[in-house]
Amino acid sequence: MKKRLRDLGEDALIARLLRGFPGGEKLIVGPGDDCAVVDPGRGPLRLLKTDAIVEGVHFLPETPSEKVGWKSVARVLSDFAAMGGVPEHLLVTVAVDPEKPVAWMDGLYRGIRKCLATYGGVLAGGETSRLPSGAMISVAGEGSVERKHLVLRSGGKPGDLVAVTGRLGGSIRGKHLNFAPRLAEASWLVRHLRPSAMMDLSDGLAKDLPRLAEASGCGFELGEVPATRGCTRAQALGDGEDYELLLTVSPRRWKAICPLWPKDFPPLSIVGKLLPRGQGTSLTGGWDHFSP
Amino acid sequence: MKKRLRDLGEDALIARLLRGFPGGEKLIVGPGDDCAVVDPGRGPLRLLKTDAIVEGVHFLPETPSEKVGWKSVARVLSDFAAMGGVPEHLLVTVAVDPEKPVAWMDGLYRGIRKCLATYGGVLAGGETSRLPSGAMISVAGEGSVERKHLVLRSGGKPGDLVAVTGRLGGSIRGKHLNFAPRLAEASWLVRHLRPSAMMDLSDGLAKDLPRLAEASGCGFELGEVPATRGCTRAQALGDGEDYELLLTVSPRRWKAICPLWPKDFPPLSIVGKLLPRGQGTSLTGGWDHFSP
Known part of the structure; x- marks a missing residue:
């Protein structure tokens, strides 16, 4: 029988997938911590993180989209916090069913805006794509942390x-x-x-x-x-x-x-x-x- | 009648969503170009990019997953190229139906690895999540470009x-x-x-x-x-x-x-x-x- 993803745990899957990827000179912490850490050579260290939430998994179709937007960003900020750092620039990707009301998307971005206004971090860009059904929001970003605080x-x-x-x-x-x-x-x-x-x-x-x-x-x-x-x-x-x-x-x-x-x-x-x-x-x- | 996302074009939608987001001191190019550009104050400029591909939109369920992996990364590298830059660190998020074979995921990462080995760039981290059906791969990353080459x-x-x-x-x-x-x-x-x-x-x-x-x-x-x-x-x-x-x-x-x-x-x-x-x-x- 073919092995399905559900037959492996998440941690085992990730360990399996990451075998054979070379590290980089400036990458001082790679996959496996809350954020990746890049050493630019001087000044604060850079934190890199990506995180996604999916309709039907992390929120429901009827969840107010403003809360979905808040959650999508707050999860990433929580990871910067976990390293002792602060958020800097975020990129937001939204893949969504084209049948969703425009008001849903407006609410989503209102939530994103509120979260960034409350905790810091600048929206630097992003992308939208069609999804056959439902919605997925993927937030990636960079933060920074003082060397001695990592x-x-x-x-x-x-x-x-x-x-x-x-x-x-x-x-x-x-x-x-x-x-x-x-x-x-x-x-x-x-x-x-x-x-x-x-x-x-x-x-x-x-x-x-x-x-x-x-x-x-x-x-x-x-x-x-x-x-x-x-x-x-x-x-x-x-x-x-x-x-x-x-x-x-x-x-x-x-x-x-x-x-x-x-x-x-x-x-x-x-x-x-x-x-x-x-x-x-x-x-x-x-x-x-x-x-x- | 409620306005649906399909009633707006993609560019109009993005312009609408991004209203009211403040810029940042170090963000010298925000949403609207191939990458966002961050000026760290000295040395090369930093490029930030995120991009996603979706099963049923950018590839088919029967597309060999190695090609899907290649495409997911190559699209982001193409955006770094468009700014005159080079890739540095990438984060890969995969949201996928747990019923997919493990071999599908292995193939995906093989494609990602090949593309990075060919063109440069280091896998710094990522995430996996369940998706109710199909698959979506979101790749975010940072690159760099010499100031005079941007x-x-x-x-x-x-x-x-x-x-x-x-x-x-x-x-x-x-x-x-x-x-x-x-x-x-x-x-x-x-x-x-x-x-x-x-x-x-x-x-x-x-x-x-x-x-x-x-x-x-x-x-x-x-x-x-x-x-x-x-x-x-x-x-x-x-x-x-x-x-x-x-x-x-x-x-x-x-x-x-x-x-x-x-x-x-x-x-x-x-x-x-x-x-x-x-x-x-x-x-x-x-x-x-x-x-x-």
Whole structure:
């Protein structure tokens, strides 16, 4: 029987596809982190990211298109935040059924405009294409990060504490469409707490914490998780689309800096600890694009 | 009656959507040219581009996926060429029906890899997502161009000659899947001929020449066009997906430099002349994503 994409997990698929691609001199972080990182030789590092949302997968045909536009851009900004950086220039590609009302497209761009006006970033270009049905919005962009502020997924060490911003789970009730990318929080974190590793939570802690631990060559243990009101622990771990920050930090640094966490930020909570590789828990669940 | 996207042309739609987006300090060319251009303050300029191809629009379900991969990347490289630049880092987003065979995806990435190995450019990252049916490949990337080599669509002047590389029309017979992005030709052109304006031909000369003339604030007249063998003039003007370079140049420069055009390049032919605004021909036809 022919193997279908659904028979492979998303991570396995990506690993398979990327075999045999040479790196580049200036590409200091390639596929596998929240953004790619380019070193232009001097000044801040450049972050590159692309992300797409699809009708019927990430939003519904009846979702107000302004929220769709917001979400399409906010997801990319969340990835810049996860590296400790800020957005600069974005390109938006919209592939859409020509039968959609013009008002739908107007709403989409209103949402994009609002998100950029709120969080920064300049629309530099894009493209429109026909799609036989539905809609897909693909947003690519470049951001920048000061060299000393760059945080990767791979910097965690055994003994580091694992923390998350905000509360997890239940995003489907609305947050997945109007979440705030954690740019201000990330900027504070890289200046003060200096996380050893960081990423954004898009596929659920159950999927994303193992990814961070794996990238850092560690195991992990998991304690209590700050769940959204009304959500079970399983939902907090598995629902996905939280767009909160997941980070690791040395216990000493945590103790010194955590009391300074600004009161107007969402809560910052310890949820576990990194352990030497091979030790600790394993988790299942979370969102996978290609599994049944 | 509600207005549908198909009731607006693609150019009118884009103009409508982009109203109200602020520019950025470093963004020296925004939407409307083949690439956006960012000035980092020193050194080469940065080119940003995104482009997408869709199953059922730009390729068929039965098209070998290796050719689809090639095409998805070659289109973006053609846009870097059109600005006088070279590719640097690319991001590839694939949204695809999970029922596609894994071999389809392997072929796609083989095509991407081949195209990058042939023309330069580093795969820096990307994303995969489920699509309810079919496939869409969105490629975003950054390139670079020496300041003195940057060519825009808007630099043409009345009296400039209009030229194209290669032969036009009939791309659907195969060239649209295996065309060579004109990077070497563009590099030669910006060094020697120094075009006043340039773009790549993706929607057909009938659509793209008016765009270049409009951007340059000119009218134009059109003479003979080098058609692909077996193609009529109407096909050469309207078929689209030629991925040749369309450029303008002063008659004096043309006379001096044209004899040096390398013999192993495709032909370089004069097809017309820019005129003062309001004078000359108008053209209809060419490819529009949203018109019926």
